[in-house]
Amino acid sequence: MNNLVFIREKIKRAERLNKAQLLATKNGEITPYNPSVFELRQKQALLDMEALNS
Numbered sequence: 001m002n003n004l005v006f007i008r009e010k011i012k013r014a015e016r017l018n019k020a021q022l023l024a025t026k027n028g029e030i031t032p033y034n035p036s037v038f039e040l041r042q043k044q045a046l047l048d049m050e051a052l053n054s
Helices: 003-024 035-053
Strands: none
Touching: none
């Protein structure tokens, strides 16, 4: 492959990583992933959806 293709891929990969890092931050601080909080929110969302459908 052409070297320019490799360079473009590296730039795109770096841009995607930068966007992901920006999305993972909140007010400049990295928001930690806590599975238990995620699972609680997921269960609450399911309960809310069931309540709306009833």
